[in-house]
Amino acid sequence: MRLLHTADWQIGRQYGRFAPEDAHALAEARFSAVERLARLATEQAVAAVLVAGDVFDAQTVSDRTIRRLFNAMQGFSGPWVMIPGNHDAALAESVWSRAKRLGAVPAHVEVLLEPGVYAFPQAGIAVLAAPLTQRQTSADLTAWFDDAESPEGLLRLGLAHGSVQGQLADDIDSPNPIAAERAARARLHYLALGDWHGLKQIDERTWYSGTPEQERFKNNGAGQALIVAFEKFDHPPRVTAHQVGKFQWHHWQETIRVDSDIDRLIERLEALPSPAVLALDLRGDTDLAGHRRLTQALAEAEARHRSVQYDLSALRLQPTDADIAALDADGYLGDVIDELRAQQSLQDDEASRDALVLLAGLLRERLPQAASHAEESESGLGMSSLAQEDSA
Amino acid sequence: MKLKRIRIEQLRQFQNPLVVDDLQPGINVITGPNESGKSTIASAIRAAFFERHRSSSVSDLQPWGDSSAAPQVMLEFDWQDRHWRLEKRFLGRKRCDLEIAGVHYSGDDAEEQLAELLGFQHPARGASKAEHWGIPGLLWIEQGAGHELRPAVEHAADHLQSALGAGLGEVTSSGGDEIIQAVATQKAVFLTATGKPRGEFAKLPGQIAQQREELAGLEARIASYRQEVDRLSELRKQHAMDAREKPWQMLRQQQQAAEKALANVETLQQAQAVDRQALQSCQNTLVLLREQLEVFQRQQQTLLQRQSAAQHAQETLQALREGETEIDVKHQLAEKNYRQARLIEQQARQQEQLSRLRQELERLSQERVALDDRLEKAYRVQAELLAQRRALPRQRIDEPTLEKLRKQHKQRDDLEIRLQSIATRVQYNILPDQAIELDGQALSMQGEILLLESGEVTIPGVGHLRIIPGGEDIGELSRRQRQLEDVLKALFEQLELTSLEEVERRVEAHQRLDIEIQANERLLSSLAPKGIDLLSQACETCKQQCETLSAQCRSQTALAEQAPSLVDAEAQRTTAEQALKLAEKRQADHQLALNGARRDAANSDVELQRLQAELSAPDRQQRERELSQQLVEQRAEYASLEQRIANRQQRIDAAQPALLQQDVQRFARSAEQLEKAAHDRELALTELHSRLEAHSAEGLEEQRAECLLLCEQLGRRFVEMERRVAALSLLDTLLKEKRHALTQRLQAPLQRHLNHYLALLFPQASLSVDENLIPTQLTRTQTFGMERGTLETLSFGAREQMGLISRLAYADLLREAGRPTLIILDDALVHSDAQRLAQMKRILFDAAERHQVLLFSCHPEDWRDLGVAPRDMQALKAVSDA
Known part of the structure; x- marks a missing residue:
């Protein structure tokens, strides 16, 4: 018998740090992740899907968002068993009460808004649900599991949202505590947890599934869902992680010292499976040729991936004599380049770096063979959006 | 470059060949009067270099009227230790030959060699123009063109640049200005000319602020929404408790x-x-x-x-x-006293009356005496007046009558005097006893008779004697006298008088009477102003009053003799009266009391x-x-x-x-309030719930997320723009700075040469040069301070001087660059005063140490002190002809 454990869908989340179209695509990806979850559930023929809280990112999302979510769940006929988390707590008025008013919650979706034991005999499970009915609570909402009775013959499952005490790092999402040994104490066959966006095992019967679609530059196994398989009731389940997320998020911090560093970086960029969300911080030194290669490679990566954000401001530009010669910068233009180089190395000045790139671009434009590179010299400033707007 | 020899033939006025040789490496002064051919030599040199030998537009070189002439110029010069010989013929037999140290070039080749050597261009077609002349155009100054510098420098710019090496070219040739322009264009997208943000860059901060405001608004609404949700939850809890416990029932x-x-x-x-x-x-x-x-x-x-x-x-x-009798007695006494006092008072009053009457009588008697006196006097005056008035009209003689009378009388007297003087006097003295008669009148004794008419004297005894008075008019006079006598007599009769004296007397008397009458009339009117009759009546009235009063007096005298004064009498009477009143009141009071006492007793x-x-x-x-x-x-x-x-x-x-009453009220009210609160809560719950439903439908948090998204995107875009503007501004500034620095560096050598010459003319002056190496501004130290001005503002003479100085500086520059320099001055500095000319000659002499100078002038005396002998055109022609 198999179950699908997922959590932290965070439907309705927006991504301010991205360009508008990327932000939109990333928000969309959260819906498509639910569709993939439904597909996975069907493929794996699971008895039920357990969603451990934070289905919605906020209480007041638009009606359309609510309807779209439940539509995305059509791919699995159920039951979907879900509890509210801290983001979508079952308050007096909540996203849930609104969804019910709208009539958007389909029959095969069970939203457990009050704590209690819910039996699903057809699925063969009894769910001890600890939904959040406040935004935050300092009490362990699963405490009552220990003494709760559940029907014989059904799998005794815990469903909760919060942070397991003493197990997670300091950057926990909410203070809602859960005792680490809850599964054992409450004789649970499995405790499905949400709130921690990464994939994490607490003990052999207690897991955080993580969010199905990554939304942070954090390499903690996010973007997966868990298939929990029970051979026998008294044996711990076999838990396997399945990739669900569409976009891998990567945050690279690289230092460029020699030309071959750039080669390596370009190779890494080319090897990066698409579509990805990449944030790249570069520091160190490069000459104009290196800079050009880099910006060209980045431009290509931008075209292949969902989002490539890079900050080149810490990357010093050190034009070589060959660079200068190639630019045919004679007379006082050469003086200007020298001056900008000096300023850049003296003060690590962003403006002089930018000015240097700009000047190099303008000079290259003048060269008869370099007309085709005009576009790319613009983007060399790391202002791709601006360049697009300008040309529009 | 050293020009050694010039030969000209069939060129303008030089039909015959003219040779100028032995030209010196420094200054060569060629003088001659106007039209002597100086400028022709200069033109020949120009033509030799500039004009293509094949050019057909050089006919102005031909002598006048000789269209078949073939103008020919031959120049010999040294350059870089090689001997150059140039021979050019125009029009008739077109030819160009150039021999450089034995190597021969001809035609176009020769011309290209020359152009490259000297730095000029040949025209594509037609006559050579100023823009083709290049460096020679700058250094060869035509008549009257010394002050015009800018066009010449511009035409020579390319050659100057190539001559002055790569340095000058860098400024303009490699497209730095193009880059500056490109940067400015990009910068202009973001900033205005004055450096203020424009377009999107200017609008973004406003948009960001607006988004932030919107965001803040959304957040406030979300916060209030959350509070309401919490309140809803609280209300529900309370409502459930109300429903469970119903606290008002107890x-x-x-x-x-x-x-x-x-x-x-x-x-x-x-x-x-x-x-x-x-x-x-x-x-x-x-x-x-x-x-x-x-x-x-x-x-x-x-x-x-x-x-x-x-x-x-x-x-x-x-x-x-008992008290009644005494009171009655007192009352009677008081009454008696009162009567007595009243009697006495009456008497006193009568006494008072009598004395007043007597006084009145006294006064009237006196008045009566005075009136009587006045009446008597008035009667007397009236009688007198009557008599006087009666006398008056009888004797009245009016004034004309009197005057007539006097006149007549006088005439008569005059006549009589005349008669007596002319009348015949008869004087006689008769003896006593004897008598004679005249006209029957006896004469005796002695006497005299005047005879106015004949008389007859009878002398008794003797007879008669007739005496007839003589004179012619005695008769007439006598008649007139008689007439007058008659008139007079008639007048007197009329007046009932006889003589004039009487008349006079009567008039006098009449006047005296008049005066007296007037006096009496006045007297009478004062005595009796209202007439005598009234006065007499007043007298009569007065008399009667007197009599009446005296009768009254007499009748009263008998009544009062011994009475006291009226005042005393009145006082006594008042006292008595009061006493009586008192007594009467007492009596009445007593009577009242008595009656009251009787009634009380009853x-x-x-x-x-x-x-x-x-x-x-x-x-x-x-x-x-x-x-x-x-x-x-x-x-x-x-x-x-x-x-x-x-x-x-x-x-x-x-x-x-x-207390029981209060308890009843207290419990009732409390129960009521609890019920009402529960009811109110229920209402609030419903209301809040529906409101929240509405609010949740707005998707506030999703809106907030979208707003935040936009906010961050705008912010990022603004930062990007700021970065780009900073980079553009930096680049812009730096490009301009470096360009300026380079320009200054390139100008330095020219500046040095310029200042070298300028110091000779204006100590401590300097001439600034623009980026095209054209002198622009002269700065001089004057007595009153620094003076700055562009060359164009200087006087013609000064501009010419500056033009020459600049050209010499260019020449120095070219020489340093290893280029040939030949300076030709045609009638230069004619506008300079003696002092400036002296300075300019020092400058020229200095320049001639490094350059060959050909100086043409029609003022040989001006150029004697240049250390060379001027060569006269006439002498040159003569030598050539020979």
């Missing part, structure tokens, strides 16, 4: 218990009220009984009072009666008798006893009632009905 029960206790107390209170009523009526009866008994007692006391009052009234009456008696009768009535004793009995009974009942009420009141007080 209060209702408490209210009912309190109401029951209150009802018990109220029953007691009603019984108490009944008893109180009885007590009250009992008390009233008591009061009534006591009052009746008191009435009986009071009647007994009244009887005693009445008896003493009756006695007192009798005593008073008696006393009053009343007292009646009252006394009535009371005595009442008291002695038979049923009175019986009634009094009954009343006393009733009183005792009522007292006992009152005491018992009081006891009952006190006992019951204790029970009522113990039950505290006021």
Whole structure:
């Protein structure tokens, strides 16, 4: 018998740090992740899907968002068993009460808004649900599991949202505590947890599934869902992680010292499976040729991936004599380049770096063979959006 | 480059060949009058270099009128230790030959060699123009063009640049300006010319602020939404509790218990009220009984009072009666005194009257005497006036009559005098006893007779003697005299007078009378202003009054003789009157008191008798006893009632009905309020719920997320723009700075040469140069300070001087660059004064140390001190011809 454990869908989340179209695509990806979850559930023929809280990112999302979510769940006929988390707590008025008013919650979706034991005999499970009915609570909402009775013959499952005490790092999402040994104490066959966006095992019967679609530059196994398989009731389940997320998020911090560093970086960029969300911080030194290669490679990566954000401001530009010669910068233009180089190395000045790139671009434009590179010299400033707007 | 020899043939005025040789490496001065061919030599040199030998547009070089002539120029010069020989022929036999150190070039090749050497261009077609002349155009100054520098430098720019090496070219040739322009264009997208943000860059901060504001608004709404959700949850909890516990029900029960206790107390209170009523009526009866008994007692006391009052009234009456006689006597006395006083007062009044009458009589008597006197006088004057008036009209002679009379009289007297003087005098002296007669009139003794007409003297005894007066008009005169006498006589008769003296006297008398009459009239009017009759009446009236008064006096004298003065009498009478009034009042008062006392005495008696009768009535004793009995009974009942009420009141007080009342109200109100609160909560719950439903549908947090998204995107875009603007501004500034620095560096050598020459002309002056190496601004130290000005503002002479200095500086620059320099000055510096010219000659001499200079002038005397011998055109021609 198999179950699908997922959590932290965070439907309705927006991504301010991205360009508008990327932000939109990333928000969309959260819906498509639910569709993939439904597909996975069907493929794996699971008895039920357990969603451990934070289905919605906020209480007041638009009606359309609510309807779209439940539509995305059509791919699995159920039951979907879900509890509210801290983001979508079952308050007096909540996203849930609104969804019910709208009539958007389909029959095969069970939203457990009050704590209690819910039996699903057809699925063969009894769910001890600890939904959040406040935004935050300092009490362990699963405490009552220990003494709760559940029907014989059904799998005794815990469903909760919060942070397991003493197990997670300091950057926990909410203070809602859960005792680490809850599964054992409450004789649970499995405790499905949400709130921690990464994939994490607490003990052999207690897991955080993580969010199905990554939304942070954090390499903690996010973007997966868990298939929990029970051979026998008294044996711990076999838990396997399945990739669900569409976009891998990567945050690279690289230092460029020699030309071959750039080669390596370009190779890494080319090897990066698409579509990805990449944030790249570069520091160190490069000459104009290196800079050009880099910006060209980045431009290509931008075209292949969902989002490539890079900050080149810490990357010093050190034009070589060959660079200068190639630019045919004679007379006082050469003086200007020298001056900008000096300023850049003296003060690590962003403006002089930018000015240097700009000047190099303008000079290259003048060269008869370099007309085709005009576009790319613009983007060399790391202002791709601006360049697009300008040309529009 | 050193020009050695020039040969010209068939060129303008030089039909025959002209040779100028032995040209010196420094200055060469060629002089000659106007039209002597100096400029032709300069033109020939230009033509040799600039004009293509094949050019057909050089016919101006031909001598006048000789269209078949073939102008020919031959130049020989040294350059870079090689000998150059150039020979050019135009028009007729077109040819160009150039021999450089034995190597021969001809035609276009030769011309290209020259152009490259000297730095100029040949025209593509037609005659060579200024823009083709390049460096020679700059260094070869034509007549009157020395002050124009800018075009020449511009035409030579390319050659100067190539001559001055790569340095100058860098400024403009490699497209730096293009880059500056490109940067400016990009910068202009973001900033205005004055450096203010524009376009999107200017609008973004506003948009960001607007988004942030919107965001803040959304956040506030979300916060309030969350509070309301919490409140909804709280309300629901309370509502559930209300529904479960219904806390107002217990209060209702408490209210009912309190109401029951209150009802018990109220029953007691009603019984108490009944008893109180009885007590009250009992008390009233008591009061009534006591009052009746008191009435009986009071009647007994009244009887005693009445008896003493009756006695007192009798005593008073008696006393009053005794005093009555004395009061009457006093009254009679007072009356008598009063009558006496009034009599005396009357007498005093009469006395007073009499004395006034007497005074009046005295005054009237005096008036009467005066009036009588005046009347008498008036009569007298009136009589006098009457007499005078009567005398007056009889003697009246009017003035004309008198005058006529006087005139006539005088005429008559005159006539008589004349008659007597002409009349015949008859004087006689007759002896006594003897007598004679004249016209019957006896004459005796002695005498004289005047004869106016003939007379006859009769002398007795002797006869008659006739005497006839002589003279012609004696008769006439006599007649006139008689006529006058008649007139006079008639007048006198009319006046009833005889002589003039009388008349005169009468007139005088008349006047005197007039005066007297006037005096008397005035006297009379003063005596009797209203006429004598009135005066006489007044006299009469006065007389009658006197008589009346004296009669009154006489009649009254008898009445009052001894009376006191009126004032005293009046005082006495007043005193007596008051005394009488007092006495009368006393008498009246006494009478009143007496009557009152009589009435009191009578009343007292009646009252006394009535009371005595009442008291002695038979049923009175019986009634009094009954009343006393009733009183005792009522007292006992009152005491018992009081006891009952006190006992019951204790029970009522113990039950505290006021508190019970309050309890009932308190419990009722509390229950009501609890119910109402529960109801209100229910309403609020419904209201809040529906409101929240509406608010949740707005998707506030999603909106907030979108707003934040936009906010961050705009912010990022602004930062990007800022970065780009900073980079563009930096680049812009840096490009301009470097360009300026380079320009300055390139100008330095030219500047040095310029200042070298300039120092000779204006100590401590400097000439600035623009980026095209054209001198622009002269800065001089004057006595009053620094003076700055562009070359164009200088005088013609000064501009010419600056032009020459600049050209010499260019020449130095070219020489340093290893380029040939030949300076040709055609009639230069003609506008300079002697002092400047002297300085310019020092400059020229200095320049000639490095350059060959050909100087053409028509003023040989100006150039004697250049250390070379001027060469005269005539001499040159002569040598050539020979």
